Amino acid sequence: MTAALRKKTVPSQATPAPAPGAKGALADIWGLAWPQMLMMLFHFCIGFVDVLVAGRIGSEVQAAMGMVNSLLFFFLVVAVAxxxxxxxxxAQSMGAGLMHRVRRYVGLVLLTGVFSGALILLVCLPFKGPVLDILQVPPAVRPVMETYYDIFVLLLPVYYIFILVNALFRAQKKVMQPLYAMILVMIVNTVGDFGLGLGMWGFPDLGYKGLAWATFGSITAGAALNLWMLRRDGLLALGSFPPWRWARRALPYIVRVAWPGGLMQVVWHGAYLVLFAIVASLPKESVAALAGMSAGLRVESILFLPGFAFNMTASILVGQYLGQGRPDLAKSYVLRLLGLAVAVISLLAVGLWAVVEPVAALVAPDAAVQIQTIDYLAYNLLAIPFTLTTMTLAGAMTGAGATLYNLLVFGAVSWGVRLPLAWLLGHVLMERAEGVWLAMLLSQALQALIVLYIFTCKDWSRFALVKRRKRNGP
Incomplete structure (x- = not known):
């Protein structure tokens, strides 16, 4: 630990952590999880309203909305990292009671986010034409995509602030603040979509442009509320922005955690693009299989979004307890969280399977696509315990700063196992989409076992910023 980071600070007001067997453990975990699950539900509603209103305007607008959302992921990779x-x-500094360091990290992260968002804006804005050419945007969709590209790129610095302040609140166990911000975003986005997109309630009818400006306004409103709450809590002030001498010693840790996480996102989503290509080139019923996979992913997201809430909760718990010098409590709480996550989401999966046929008919009216959707969900709902294990423990690794483990496991399994096995089973041995779905199930099981082994057997706490105490007692 450098001299600049050892500066004495006011102790945290956090209460000592309960013992692993305390009844308050599950209450503490659930208190962190439920607001984030609700936040993910609102996130789903935002996307649903966007797609719903876009469909009422025109199919080319709906197509552009899907393409720009995929493109936005790559623009936001740095923010997520x-x-x-x-x-x-x-989280680790908060757990250690180093409130002065927490304030300085808040300022440093905000400066990093604004700089990164502005830099990506300047890089991406002049390359609109080449980017849309690479995406092979159809001529009918191109005018809509050009408008969306311009507005969404201009939004990037604000979007970065929104994402990062949400993360800063979560790291301090202040999970209600991001929920409030998401509620505001959902309300503004919904009013803007129907008002500006369809001309309802006396708003000007801007058509597809209205959807883009609704997103711009809603994220801006959420970011403004976040900054106000950050200032209200005393974490955003002139003293929050650290001097260069401190920043240059503190920034390397953020970078060391960030770059594997960002690269993992690129590797993971790149593997999904290749998986789509494998399905699209199947020797039999490739079109129906591709449509079934797309529909199945949309249905499966109902389970993934609560899963992300458990992922984020694991990050908070691990960071806080490592900051207290208690890797034993970090591991104990995450294992409890994992049991809760698998139980809750598996019950939701069983409930979803009970109505899978009408749900498949709703999202895929074509009979052949319905069959593929049901087959896709059969394998991937069976994989839910493995998927939740991977998501939850990956969150724990993030809280510990051990994102390198996530990158290595996700990259090796997705590119070294899932994709070759999907091609072998889907194109050679079974010659149908079911082989790809089986490869997804087997690779998710393997991935979960590897991550579980690392979490239970490896010293992932060595990646922490705040080193563990010599003794593990309170």
Whole structure:
């Protein structure tokens, strides 16, 4: 630990952590999880309203909405990566009671986010034409995509602030603040979509442009509320922005956590693009299989979004307890959280399977696509315990700063196992989409076992910013 980071600070007001067997453990875990599950539900509603209103305007607008959302992921990779570093650094500092360091990390993360968002804006804005050419945007969709590209790129610095401040609050166990911000975003986005997109309630009818400006306004409103709450809590002030001498010693830890997390996102989503290509080139019923996979992913997201809430909760718990010098409590609480996550989401999966046929008919009216959707969900709902294990423990690794483990496991399994096995089973041995779905199930099981082994048997706490105490007692 450097001299600049050893500066004496006011102790935290956090109460000592309960013992692993305390009844308050599950209450503490659930208190962190439920607001984030609700936040993910609102996130789903935002996307649903966007797609619903876009469909009423025109199919080319709906197509553009899907394409720009995929493109936005790559624009936000740096923000998500820095957020991972922020959660690890702030949660561990908070757990150690180093409030002065927490405030300085808040300022450092905000400066990093604004700079990164502005830099990506300047890089991406002049390359609109080449980017849309690479995406092979159809001529009918191109005018809509050009408008969306311009507005969404201009939004990037604000979007970065929104994502990073949410992460800063979560790292301090302040999970209600991000929920409030998401509620505001959902309300503004919904009113803007129907008002500006369809001309309802006396708003000007801007058509597809209205959807883009609704997103711009809603994220801006959420970011403004976040900054106000941050200032209200005393974490955003002139003293929060650290001097260069401190920043240059503190920033490397954020970068060390951020870059594997950001690269993992690129590797993971890149593997999904290749998986789509494998399905699209199947020797039999490739079109129906591709449509069934797309529909199945949409249905499966109902379970994934609560899973992300458990992922974020694991990051908070691990960071806080490592900051207290208690890797034993970090591991104990995460294992409890894992049991809760698998139980809750598995029950939801069983409930979803009970109505899978009408749900498949709703999202896929074509009979052949319905069959593929049901087959896809059969394998991937069976994989839910493995998927939740991976998601939850990956969150724990993020809280510990051990994102390198996530990158290595996700990259090796997705590119070294899932994709070759999907091609072998889908194209050679079974010659149908069911082989790809089986490869997804087997690779998720393997991935979960590897991550579980690392979490239970490896010293992932060595990646922490705040080193463990010599003794593990309170």
């Amino acid at each position: 820095v957020a991972n570093g922020a959660v690890a650094a702030v």
